[in-house]
Amino acid sequence: MNTHMNSWFDVGSISDIPRRGARCVTTGTMTVAVFRTADDKVFALEDKCPHRKGPLSQGIVHDGCVTCPLHNWVISLETGRAQGADEGETLSFPVRLEGDRILLSLMPQTAEAVIAAE
Amino acid sequence: MNREKLVIIGNGMAPGRMLEELFEKAPGLYDVTIFNAEPRVNYDRIMLSPVLSGEKAYDDIIIHGDDWYRDHGVTLHRGARVGAIDRVAKTVTAENGIVAPYDRLVIATGSLPFIIPVPGHQLPGVLAYRDLDDVEKMLDIARNKGKAIVIGAGLLGLEAAYGLKRQGMDVTVVHLMPTIMERQLDPAAAYLLEKALTERGIAIITKADTKAILGTDRVEGVELKDGRILDGEMVIMAVGIRPASALARDAGIAVNRGIVVDDGMMTSDPNIYALGECAEHRGTCYGLVAPLYESARILADRLCGGNGEYGGSVTNTKLKVTGINLFSAGDFAEGDDREEIVLRDATAGVYKRLVLKNDRIIGAVLYGDTTDGSWYFDLMKRSVPVTEMRDTLIFGQSYQGGTTLDPRAAVAALPAEAEICGCNGVCKGKIVDTIAARGLTTLDEVRAHTKASASCGSCTGLVEQLMSITLGDAFNPHAVKPMCGCTDLGHSDVRRLIVAKQLKTIPAVMQELEWKTSCGCAKCRPALNYYLVCDWPDDYADDYQSRFINERVHANIQKDGTYSVVPRMWGGMTSSSELRAIADVVDKFEIPAVKVTGGQRIDMLGIRKEDLPAVWADLGKAGFVSGQAYAKGLRTVKTCVGTDWCRFGTQDSTGLGIRIEKFMWGSWTPAKLKMGVSGCPRNCAEATCKDIGVICVDSGFEIHFAGAAGLDIKGTEVLGLVRTEDEALEYIVALTQMYREQGHYLERIYKWAKRIGLDEIRRQIMTDAEKRQGYFERFVLSQKVAQVDPWSERVSGKDKHEFMPMSELKLEAAE
Numbered sequence: 046m047n048t049h050m051n052s053w054f055d056v057g058s059i060s061d062i063p064r065r066g067a068r069c070v071t072t073g074t075m076t077v078a079v080f081r082t083a084d085d086k087v088f089a090l091e092d093k094c095p096h097r098k099g100p101l102s103q104g105i106v107h108d109g110c111v112t113c114p115l116h117n118w119v120i121s122l123e124t125g126r127a128q129g130a131d132e133g134e135t136l137s138f139p140v141r142l143e144g145d146r147i148l149l150s151l152m153p154q155t156a157e158a159v160i161a162a163e
Numbered sequence: 164m165n166r167e168k169l170v171i172i173g174n175g176m177a178p179g180r181m182l183e184e185l186f187e188k189a190p191g192l193y194d195v196t197i198f199n200a201e202p203r204v205n206y207d208r209i210m211l212s213p214v215l216s217g218e219k220a221y222d223d224i225i226i227h228g229d230d231w232y233r234d235h236g237v238t239l240h241r242g243a244r245v246g247a248i249d250r251v252a253k254t255v256t257a258e259n260g261i262v263a264p265y266d267r268l269v270i271a272t273g274s275l276p277f278i279i280p281v282p283g284h285q286l287p288g289v290l291a292y293r294d295l296d297d298v299e300k301m302l303d304i305a306r307n308k309g310k311a312i313v314i315g316a317g318l319l320g321l322e323a324a325y326g327l328k329r330q331g332m333d334v335t336v337v338h339l340m341p342t343i344m345e346r347q348l349d350p351a352a353a354y355l356l357e358k359a360l361t362e363r364g365i366a367i368i369t370k371a372d373t374k375a376i377l378g379t380d381r382v383e384g385v386e387l388k389d390g391r392i393l394d395g396e397m398v399i400m401a402v403g404i405r406p407a408s409a410l411a412r413d414a415g416i417a418v419n420r421g422i423v424v425d426d427g428m429m430t431s432d433p434n435i436y437a438l439g440e441c442a443e444h445r446g447t448c449y450g451l452v453a454p455l456y457e458s459a460r461i462l463a464d465r466l467c468g469g470n471g472e473y474g475g476s477v478t479n480t481k482l483k484v485t486g487i488n489l490f491s492a493g494d495f496a497e498g499d500d501r502e503e504i505v506l507r508d509a510t511a512g513v514y515k516r517l518v519l520k521n522d523r524i525i526g527a528v529l530y531g532d533t534t535d536g537s538w539y540f541d542l543m544k545r546s547v548p549v550t551e552m553r554d555t556l557i558f559g560q561s562y563q564g565g566t567t568l569d570p571r572a573a574v575a576a577l578p579a580e581a582e583i584c585g586c587n588g589v590c591k592g593k594i595v596d597t598i599a600a601r602g603l604t605t606l607d608e609v610r611a612h613t614k615a616s617a618s619c620g621s622c623t624g625l626v627e628q629l630m631s632i633t634l635g636d637a638f639n640p641h642a643v644k645p646m647c648g649c650t651d652l653g654h655s656d657v658r659r660l661i662v663a664k665q666l667k668t669i670p671a672v673m674q675e676l677e678w679k680t681s682c683g684c685a686k687c688r689p690a691l692n693y694y695l696v697c698d699w700p701d702d703y704a705d706d707y708q709s710r711f712i713n714e715r716v717h718a719n720i721q722k723d724g725t726y727s728v729v730p731r732m733w734g735g736m737t738s739s740s741e742l743r744a745i746a747d748v749v750d751k752f753e754i755p756a757v758k759v760t761g762g763q764r765i766d767m768l769g770i771r772k773e774d775l776p777a778v779w780a781d782l783g784k785a786g787f788v789s790g791q792a793y794a795k796g797l798r799t800v801k802t803c804v805g806t807d808w809c810r811f812g813t814q815d816s817t818g819l820g821i822r823i824e825k826f827m828w829g830s831w832t833p834a835k836l837k838m839g840v841s842g843c844p845r846n847c848a849e850a851t852c853k854d855i856g857v858i859c860v861d862s863g864f865e866i867h868f869a870g871a872a873g874l875d876i877k878g879t880e881v882l883g884l885v886r887t888e889d890e891a892l893e894y895i896v897a898l899t900q901m902y903r904e905q906g907h908y909l910e911r912i913y914k915w916a917k918r919i920g921l922d923e924i925r926r927q928i929m930t931d932a933e934k935r936q937g938y939f940e941r942f943v944l945s946q947k948v949a950q951v952d953p954w955s956e957r958v959s960g961k962d963k964h965e966f967m968p969m970s971e972l973k974l975e976a977a978e
Contacts, residue, residue: 056970065682065708068969079969083682100724103712105685112685114712114720119685151972 053141053148059085060145067102067111070149077138078102079147080111080122088122089140089149095120095133166194169466170255170263172245172410173271174199176208176618177439177455179226180587181269184463186235192467195237196263198255201294202242204228208294209452209586209619212483215298215326248414250432267434267466270411270422274404274440274450279314283376289398292323304397305330312336312385312395314373316343318482320401321356324365325484327399334364335393337371337385339402347480347491351507352514352530359487359512406441406448421448426472428462438462444473451478452586452618460588479540479585481533481621488529490536493543494518495526506557515557522548535559537625538573541581574628583625586618591629598633606630647686649678654907658694667699669706683709690908693795696831697903700945707962713793716965717953718775726775727768729792730782731828734802734820734840735763744785752778762799762837764790773966779954788828788952795909796831797838800824801849805842805859814859816842819888826892829950830942832899833906833915851879854912855895860884864891868898868924869916877913880921883929893939898928900938903945 054070062068062081069092070077076092078101090111092102099115110119110128119128125137139150171178174197182195205227213219232239243257254264276291278284288304290297301323305311308331313324316338328334336343342353357367372388376398384394406421417423417431421443428436428444439455440448449455454476464471479492495518497503506515511531517539518526523546527539538560542549555562560573577583579592597603597613609626610617616626630638645651652660657676666672669691673683683691688709695703707715718726732741745765749757755769770778779789792798802820806812820840839850840857850856852872856879858865863886867879882898885891901924906915916924927934957966 054970054972056972061964061969063708063964068964070970070972071968072972076968097722098724099722100720103716103720103724105688105709105711107682107684107688108680110684115722117685 053150056147056149058145059087059142059147062087062147065106067104067106069102072151076100076102077149077151079140079149080106082106082109082122087140087142087147089138090120090122090125091136091138093135094118095125095127095135096131101135166192167266168264169193169195169267169269170265171195171197171269171271172248172255173197173269173273173439173441174201174203174205174239175271175273175439176205176226176452177273177459178269178271179205180456181271181438181459181463181466182235182237184460185466188463189467191236193267195235196265197232197237197239198243198245198257198261198263199239199241200244201296203295204232204239204241206295207618209483211292211295211298212322212326214295215301215323216329217326218329221295245410248410248416248435250414250416250435253434265434268436269462270416270430270435270437270441271439272407272410272441274448275407276400277403277405278400279373279402281373281375283378283382284400286376286378286382287380288378288382288396289376289400292319292399292401293404301327301397301399302330305332307396308332309397310335310393310395311397311399312393313399313401314385315339315399315401315403316367316369317346317401317403318344318480320399321360322483323399323401324360325363327397328363328365332397335366335368335395336360337368337373337387337393339370339372341369343367343369344482347528348489348530349495349516349528351505351516352489352491352528355512355514355530356482356487356489360484404440404450406443408441411435411437411441419443419446426461426474427465427470428458428473429465436462436465445475447475449476449478451480453588454478456586457588477540477544479536481536481585481619483619483621488531488533490529490533491527492536492540493524493526495528501525504553504557517557519549522550522553524549532559534573537581537583537585537622538577540585541577544582545580574625575632583629584613584615584618584622586622587614589613589615594626594629595633598630603630604634604638646690647684649673649680649683649687650676652676654690654910657691658698658905658907661691661694661698667695667702668704669695669709685711689714693831693833693908697945700948714795716772716775716962717789717791717793717957718770719793721768723769725769725771727766727792728770728775728778728782729760729764729766729790730787731790731824732764733824734800734817736802736817736821737765741785741787744782744787748778748781751781754778760792760799762792763801764792764799766792773968776957776966780958783952783955783958787954789954791828791953794831795834797824797827797829797836799837800827801837801839801853803840803842803847805840809842811845812842812859813861814842814864814888816840816848816857816859819857819859819864819891820848822888823892823895827896827899827942827946829952830899830903830946831949832903834909834911836899836902836912838895852876853879855898857891857895862886864888866891866894866898869913869921871911871913873911875913880916882925894928894935896942897935897938898924900942901927903942904938 056070065083067078067080077089078092080088092100094113096118099113101111103114104111109122112119118131125135127133136153139154141148207224207226210224243259245255246258247256254262256262276293290300310333311327313320313336316336324334324336342350343357374388375386377384382398386392408418408422411422412418422437422441424437424442424444430437458473461471461473482489502519504517513531516528517524524543529536549556552563577591581591583591594613594615603609616623646654672691689711692706692709713719718728752774754767758766760766800820800823802817805816836854838855839848839853841848841850842859852870856867863884865884866882868882870879871877902912
């Protein structure tokens with residue numbers, strides 16, 4: 046496993062993201078969408094809807110979910126899972142706030158993803 | 164057949180209910196005659212307040228229409244006031260001379276409003292609040308707006324005040340006691356209610372004793388004993404009622420405050436009964452509908468030979484003022500043998516107080532959250548000991564036994580005998596059984612068969628929950644489709660309330676209209692954002708996070724996450740320099756696809772998001788602005804070449820198209836708006852399948868609207884013919900504004916037109932010049948803020964964060 050998988054990356058300040066919005070972090074191989082909710086919680090998902098790979102970072106953020114801009118799937122920011130009748134899951138990543146800095150880990154926290162990554 | 168003659172004096176709700184019960188138990192048993200002093204059929208007096216406030220019409224509150232009387236063979240004498248009862252001859256005589264013999268007589272004369280005999284109380288403009296005549300008189304005076312004074316802050320007085328306020332009057336309520344509704348509310352709840360009413364613009368003066376009503380020919384104001392003088396063109400006396408018992412007294416029947424009846428509703432004359440507000444049972448005169456309906460059932464039973472007994476009623480009260488939730492029941496005075504449990508949440512405006520005696524609830528006052536009113540009322544009526552659940556009692560039924568917070572759980576847990584509809588005394592078991600037995604699926608059917616929620620309607624939510632529990636998914640509670648899962652309100656209600664309550668931000672809408680989610684969803688937020696942009700062009704700050712991505716970044720998202728860009732080409736006209744600029748942009752940014760659109764312009768597809776500002780900068784230098792091809796707003800105005808080139812052209816269709824587009828670009832509409840202008844009826848611009856189209860003819864411009872050429876295909880309707888280009892522009896703009904103000908979000912103009920009606924739209928735009936002018940002016944006003952090119956704004960740095968990654972991690976370096 047790559048060492049960077051275990052590290053926390055400072056990817057910016059919480060004020061860089063609008064409330065009920067998202068910004069992207071690119072890694073060269075992947076894009077991660079970092080979300081900020083109305084109550085200033087942050088979440089990170091791979092920027093790909095499990096349905097047709099729509100960029101979730103472009104969706105409308107409401108409560109703990111984002112609605113994909115392509116076909117309106119609703120994805121949980123916490124688990125990356127599709128809500129309602131839709132089925133599917135996108136990678137979610139640990140992210141935390143230290144003061145106003147956003148720290149992102151690239152070790153996926155989804156069970157299946159962990160196995161796949163190993 | 165020689166049937167017994169049943170005569171009823173009075174045609175209110177109590178005898179109406181009694182007859183329903185009687186006809187169900189023993190159809191055809193009596194030959195029924197009714198004398199009604201009012202010139203009407205039986206209507207729902209509880210609903211007078213919604214009629215006064217304009218929320219309902221008279222037709223909506225009729226209980227028994229003409230058919231009902233005919234079908235049951237009832238003789239109804241309207242406008243016939245009975246003047247005398249001859250108990251020896253067993254006849255009644257009306258003031259208009261009609262005489263009717265009876266075998267059994269029911270007196271249901273109701274009550275009379277109490278008018279304080281202060282000087283001036285007989286002046287025109289002093290009104291009571293008892294029947295539809297009163298309401299009509301009030302509405303008549305309210306037409307001129309002006310000021311109204313309501314004397315008495317009880318249930319009726321406050322509902323009258325609210326209704327008059329809704330009609331645009333300036334309303335002051337004067338009340339003798341220190342707190343309002345003191346018979347139903349304790350001081351704390353009265354304070355909350357007074358505050359809520361004051362916030363609704365109703366002035367309340369307590370400890371105010373009326374000295375005189377002022378005026379010479381008609382009411383001009385009220386003078387209080389402390390010397391204060393209030394101006395007003397109308398005075399409503401709502402200080403109480405007294406049973407209308409004079410007729411019975413004159414006939415020698417025993418009368419105390421009301422007409423005295425026994426447990427079988429019989430008066431001192433065994434052939435005569437009394438029912439409703441005129442009756443006095445065990446020393447009590449009831450003024451609420453629930454106990455009257457209970458006694459109506461007993462009387463119906465007696466009239467067909469039964470021996471039912473009325474044991475008196477425990478009553479509860481709800482105030483019918485939109486947006487105020489208030490419930491009170493039982494006895495809530497303080498006392499040494501009583502304990503109380505109180506919950507206050509000042510921020511949420513919730514106050515709950517339960518009064519306990521011997522471990523049983525004897526009184527309840529709920530303000531703000533009345534969900535558990537029927538549960539407490541049930542515990543109170545059945546006198547259930549509450550020792551076990553005392554700790555959590557105040558939080559309501561859903562907190563008992565650690566069960567879930569599913570709002571339906573509380574209703575599901577109610578016992579079968581729990582009363583759901585207080586007005587009509589309908590219990591849960593009856594509703595559930597009737598739904599199953601008769602296969603009912605709609606609220607109206609349940610109302611028709613059980614009477615639940617058929618009077619004041621405040622238990623409608625409970626009845627719907629019962630239907631939902633009983634029927635599962637087969638029940639659709641809302642004839643009006645809610646906007647989304649976050650609210651029960653439909654689009655029309657939300658739009659109306661945004662304007663009526665002056666709601667100017669999304670959080671304000673969600674708070675005031677009781678959104679069920681903390682910040683909405685992807686369906687309601689864009690809709691609310693549009694409604695606020697449209698209704699408050701000056702005040703509202705557009706919430707970009709509530710816009711769909713296309714409107715947020717001013718380009719169209721494609722399936723691979725890239726974007727397409729369409730600059731405006733006014734009326735479909737372009738030039739070599741514009742085309743050259745587009746070619747250069749395509750080369751410079753390696754744009755993979757270029758396409759001519761159906762709206763006569765050019766689409767560049769496959770642009771990466773981060774390149775958008777640079778693409779726009781280059782296009783901007785060539786004079787292009789955004790074509791808003793992504794907007795729920797004005798898209799294109801397609802034209803033909805008209806008189807400039809065409810040998811058939813009748814008018815300058817290209818010029819008019821460009822003029823319309825330049826006037827209207829940038830405006831947001833409920834759904835996309837595409838237009839076309841054809842220079843002659845050959846219609847090369849295909850204007851007759853557009854949202855709005857113009858067909859030029861020799862005599863002027865034929866304006867069309869409500870076409871569709873998408874999911875549905877539909878030719879346009881003709882709005883009308885105008886003579887000049889200026890008129891064409893004015894009428895089109897007015898039509899658009901009307902649609903902007905009334906359309907539901909994502910509702911294309913043809914669907915809106917179908918909902919509103921073509922004739923109504925033609926009337927407002929073509930024939931009502933004042934309306935048309937108003938629409939036109941409001942559109943012009945909103946354009947002042949809307950006509951800003953979003954591309955150049957972003958080229959100069961606006962929303963920079965939208966277009967670049969927050970961070971680019973170089974992972975190789977970390978290894």
